[in-house]
Amino acid sequence: MTLTTDTATGDAAGELPGDEATRLSTAPPPPPRGSVVAPVRRAWRSLVSMRTALLLLFLLALASVPGSFLPQRNLNPVEVQAWSTDHPTLAPLLDRLSLFDVFASPWFAAVYLLLFVSLIGCLSSRLRLHARALRTPPPDVPRVLARLPSHERWTSSQDANAVLADARRSLRRSRWRVVTRELPDGGSGLSAEKGYLRETGNLLFHVSLVLLLVGVAMGGLFGFKGTVLVKEGDGFANTILAYDDISPGRQFDADRLVPFSFALDEFQGTYDDDGKALTFLARLRFSDSSAEPTTPYDLRVNHPLEVGGAKTYLLGHGYAPKVVVTDVEGNRLEQTVVCLPQGATFLSTCVIKVPDAAGEQLSFEGVFTPTTVQDPETGRVTSVYPAPENPALTVLGYRGDLGLDSGVPQSVYQLEDRSRLEPIGDGATPVMLTEGQTWELPGGGSLTFVETTEWATFQVTQDPGKLVALVAGTGMVVGLCLSLFVRRRRLWLRVVPAGGRTADGRTVIEVAGLARTAPEAFEAEFAQLVERLRPTPARTPQEDLA
Amino acid sequence: MTDAALAQLSDRLFLATVLLYALAMLAFAAEQAARRSSRVADATAAGLSVRSAAAARTRAMAGGATTTLEAPAQPQLAEPRRRSSRAGAVGLLLTGVGVVVHVGSVVARGLAADRTPWGNMYEFSSMVALIAVSIFLVLVATGRVDRGLGAFVMLPAVLYLGLAGTVLYTAAGPLVPALDSYWIKIHVFAAILASGAFLLSGVVALLYLLRVRHDAQVAAGGAPGFPVSLGASLPAARVLDRVSYAVIAFAFPVWTFAIIAGAIWAEAAWGRYWGWDPKETWSFITWVLYAGYLHARATAGWKGTKAAWIGVAAAVALVIDYYVVNIFVVGLHSYG
Numbered sequence: 001m002t003l004t005t006d007t008a009t010g011d012a013a014g015e016l017p018g019d020e021a022t023r024l025s026t027a028p029p030p031p032p033r034g035s036v037v038a039p040v041r042r043a044w045r046s047l048v049s050m051r052t053a054l055l056l057l058f059l060l061a062l063a064s065v066p067g068s069f070l071p072q073r074n075l076n077p078v079e080v081q082a083w084s085t086d087h088p089t090l091a092p093l094l095d096r097l098s099l100f101d102v103f104a105s106p107w108f109a110a111v112y113l114l115l116f117v118s119l120i121g122c123l124s125s126r127l128r129l130h131a132r133a134l135r136t137p138p139p140d141v142p143r144v145l146a147r148l149p150s151h152e153r154w155t156s157s158q159d160a161n162a163v164l165a166d167a168r169r170s171l172r173r174s175r176w177r178v179v180t181r182e183l184p185d186g187g188s189g190l191s192a193e194k195g196y197l198r199e200t201g202n203l204l205f206h207v208s209l210v211l212l213l214v215g216v217a218m219g220g221l222f223g224f225k226g227t228v229l230v231k232e233g234d235g236f237a238n239t240i241l242a243y244d245d246i247s248p249g250r251q252f253d254a255d256r257l258v259p260f261s262f263a264l265d266e267f268q269g270t271y272d273d274d275g276k277a278l279t280f281l282a283r284l285r286f287s288d289s290s291a292e293p294t295t296p297y298d299l300r301v302n303h304p305l306e307v308g309g310a311k312t313y314l315l316g317h318g319y320a321p322k323v324v325v326t327d328v329e330g331n332r333l334e335q336t337v338v339c340l341p342q343g344a345t346f347l348s349t350c351v352i353k354v355p356d357a358a359g360e361q362l363s364f365e366g367v368f369t370p371t372t373v374q375d376p377e378t379g380r381v382t383s384v385y386p387a388p389e390n391p392a393l394t395v396l397g398y399r400g401d402l403g404l405d406s407g408v409p410q411s412v413y414q415l416e417d418r419s420r421l422e423p424i425g426d427g428a429t430p431v432m433l434t435e436g437q438t439w440e441l442p443g444g445g446s447l448t449f450v451e452t453t454e455w456a457t458f459q460v461t462q463d464p465g466k467l468v469a470l471v472a473g474t475g476m477v478v479g480l481c482l483s484l485f486v487r488r489r490r491l492w493l494r495v496v497p498a499g500g501r502t503a504d505g506r507t508v509i510e511v512a513g514l515a516r517t518a519p520e521a522f523e524a525e526f527a528q529l530v531e532r533l534r535p536t537p538a539r540t541p542q543e544d545l546a
Numbered sequence: 547m548t549d550a551a552l553a554q555l556s557d558r559l560f561l562a563t564v565l566l567y568a569l570a571m572l573a574f575a576a577e578q579a580a581r582r583s584s585r586v587a588d589a590t591a592a593g594l595s596v597r598s599a600a601a602a603r604t605r606a607m608a609g610g611a612t613t614t615l616e617a618p619a620q621p622q623l624a625e626p627r628r629r630s631s632r633a634g635a636v637g638l639l640l641t642g643v644g645v646v647v648h649v650g651s652v653v654a655r656g657l658a659a660d661r662t663p664w665g666n667m668y669e670f671s672s673m674v675a676l677i678a679v680s681i682f683l684v685l686v687a688t689g690r691v692d693r694g695l696g697a698f699v700m701l702p703a704v705l706y707l708g709l710a711g712t713v714l715y716t717a718a719g720p721l722v723p724a725l726d727s728y729w730i731k732i733h734v735f736a737a738i739l740a741s742g743a744f745l746l747s748g749v750v751a752l753l754y755l756l757r758v759r760h761d762a763q764v765a766a767g768g769a770p771g772f773p774v775s776l777g778a779s780l781p782a783a784r785v786l787d788r789v790s791y792a793v794i795a796f797a798f799p800v801w802t803f804a805i806i807a808g809a810i811w812a813e814a815a816w817g818r819y820w821g822w823d824p825k826e827t828w829s830f831i832t833w834v835l836y837a838g839y840l841h842a843r844a845t846a847g848w849k850g851t852k853a854a855w856i857g858v859a860a861a862v863a864l865v866i867d868y869y870v871v872n873i874f875v876v877g878l879h880s881y882g
Contacts, residue, residue, distance in 0.1 A: 050841060050844075050845045051845065051847075051848075053841065054838055054841055054842055054845065054848065057834055057835075057837060057838045057841070058834075058835075060834055061830075061831045061834040061835055061838070061863070064827050064830060064831050064834075065827075065831065067822055067827050068824040068827040068828055068871065068875060069824075069875065072822065074821070074822065075821065075822065075823065102822075103822045216820070225817070225818070272719070272720060276719075276720070276722065277722055277723055278720060278723065279723050279726070280723050300723075301723045301724050301726070301815060302723075302724070302726065302727040302729075302811075302814050302815045303814070304814060304817065311817060313815075313816065313817040315817075459817045461817045461818065463818070463819075466813065466819065469809075469819060470810070473806040473809065474806075476802055476806070477799055477802055477803050477806060480798065480799040481799050484795045484796075484798065484799060485795075
């Protein structure tokens with residue numbers, strides 16, 4: 001890829017004299033023709049050409065589009081499932097084209113890898129050329145300075161050497177690179193150049209892009225992400241088995257898991273009058289080993305807990321009513337039931353399975369409503385607010401074999417095998433319990449809704465490429481600013497004629513300048529430079545040669 | 547002042563801003579119209595004075611050297627010019643006052659809600675328009691562009707603000723927990739700054755394309771019809787191209803920074819710095835397209851209109867990034 005360069009504005013290009021000295025671009029010269037490896041070289045050159053790079057850039061943008069409109073597995077696997085159910089014919093086709101995993105698809109990788117190959121191919125030669133340019137002194141003074149876009153001529157009573165020495169000092173002071181030249185016509189002059197940082201910044205930006213890819217790859221290979229649901233009063237120790245769901249990098253090794261543990265003492269959510277969430281807070285105690293966690297930490301959104309390279313984030317929350325079930329023999333079986341929220345007001349679905357009940361197994365299914373409102377006519381319960389202002393548990397009960405021994409794993413959130421379940425009571429009228437209320441089950445046993453507790457989900461991540469990516473990002477911004485705002489420009493000064501004297505014994509000085517980018521801005525700078533280089537700014541018209 | 551009163555003040559100032567910008571637009575348009583008619587008058591007058599000079603010469607030759615030239619049509623010309631320059635100055639003044647009132651509206655919003663005043667789509671849009679109009683004023687003040695562009699810039703600004711104030715309007719209120727971070731000041735402000743500049747550059751790029759088409763039609767000897775005929779009152783294509791580039795060159799590093807700041811924030815809030823969330827994806831697409839614009843502008847065969855079209859496509863991607871993604875696509879950035 002040919003990088004954006006000095007000719008970025010492109011206005012002045014084409015109107016400039018074709019002098020070697022005035023060539024500001026450092027783009028690589030064309031290769032020699034007729035070589036044996038010509039076809040390979042031609043293919044390589046077309047890959048690293050700007051046209052190809054531009055096409056690849058647009059292809060990359062285009063390739064990203066489906067990833068934002070179709071559900072993606074990495075973001076929301078449930079939604080992909082739902083979409084596939086809704087579009088049974090289209091979904092398998094799209095899936096075969098990796099359209100549900102756009103950013104992990106081979107064709108997406110092909111585009112960005114080609115782009116990076118093109119970029120690296122171009123970068124290597126550009127880096128070499130720039131390194132050479134940094135060592136090369138500014139080019140010779142062009143023979144005819146008057147042809148350059150910015151040009152000025154005046155005379156001075158100072159002698160030639162003094163003029164040159166002054167000019168040299170003045171330019172050096174404002175950080176121009178200056179070389180004194182003896183001219184072929186016997187006069188002497190200066191070549192000066194400034195703004196090398198433009199190309200340096202340009203290269204820094206593109207090198208940083210490559211570094212960014214390295215950082216992302218490191219995260220993808222050696223990173224780890226896992227999520228876990230923890231109820232109030234419970235704890236978590238960082239081992240693979242403790243997670244509900246993990247997505248390790250391809251080269252991730254379980255030994256790399258940072259040892260730490262935490263306990264969730266309390267979860268608090270606050271809401272405004274409309275039920276919009278204001279704050280979430282998980283009060284934790286943690287430890288940087290598997291020892292009993294003791295150090296308190298208030299985990300909030302935007303404030304993850306960091307222990308030795310592993311970061312723990314608060315991801316979500318919900319309600320977990322604590323219930324006590326007694327069986328026909330009077331055994332007390334206590335449970336904290338994780339209920340799944342179904343919307344903004346946190347009406348949550350709950351399933352209670354009591355496989356250890358004496359006699360027949362017991363199970364319950366229903367909803368938890370944090371702020372309960374019951375329709376007086378239909379008896380339907382809803383929740384009107386996400387905080388537990390008026391919590392209730394409304395359930396139907398069943399007796400009978402839950403089918404847990406069949407060997408098929410079951411979800412704890414669903415009654416999956418209902419074949420042997422008999423409803424308790426009429427099986428159609430749910431029973432609503434508020435905190436402390438007990439349902440005496442017809443046929444023996446009871447269900448008591450003891451109190452409302454909450455659960456929270458946490459995400460633990462380890463990303464060893466993060467720092468690399470941050471450094472790369474910083475390099476990109478710095479490089480961009482330099483490459484867009486620094487202007488490369490050249491300045492030449494010539495003292496004429498030979499001997500540096502006119503007929504009346506004055507030294508004639510000629511200055512010319514050239515900038516490829518923002519010529520308007522350079523005009524002003526050039527005028528200032530001329531002003532500074534002239535010993536006395538005010539000239540009478542007679543003294544002026546022009 | 548109570549929060550409710552401040553919120554009401556903010557809304558009133560917003561309305562006043564839209565009115566001021568609309569009036570500014572009319573003033574700029576009046577200047578344009580006057581300039582156009584004076585150009586016509588110029589042409590006619592030039593024809594007249596040539597004829598009268600010829601007549602005078604004939605008379606001078608016939609009747610001696612004492613004949614003075616007939617007074618040229620100068621008085622008739624000077625009148626619309628003066629009026630037009632007054633209209634343009636009034637347009638600038640109205641825009642300037644509008645910007646001040648606009649800032650007042652934003653500040654009152656921030657005080658009413660007791661937070662950074664860019665926490666929802668309405669506030670974001672208001673800020674984006676404020677930035678775009680301010681950059682336009684800076685460009686005019688620094689002499690980079692003629693204020694004749696005013697009508698063309700203020701029209702989309704007024705429409706944009708009108709939509710923001712009606713469709714997207716959200717009453718002053720607190721933020722959702724995920725937005726409660728100092729990064730909202732940094733990431734979102736950078737995004738607003740870049741967006742305002744990008745949208746302005748998109749408008750200028752469209753005007754450039756219009757001007758180029760106009761010039762081509764005139765060069766081919768045709769008389770351009772509406773809307774291409776509007777190109778006559780635009781600055782030269784070169785100027786428009788350069789302004790569009792300068793604004794993008796300013797905005798691109800800012801946009802890059804906004805994305806990186808967003809990544810840092812995402813790392814703190816969601817546990818990963820990049821996750822191809824729809825908003826992230828479209829920010830990336832926008833970024834890639836502007837990168838394409840900058841490269842295209844330095845590539846033979848892509849300069850000029852092709853590059854301008856890329857600039858327009860990138861601005862469209864930006865609009866999708868903000869509006870389509872927020873309204874129609876569910877993602878982590880869906881805050882309403």
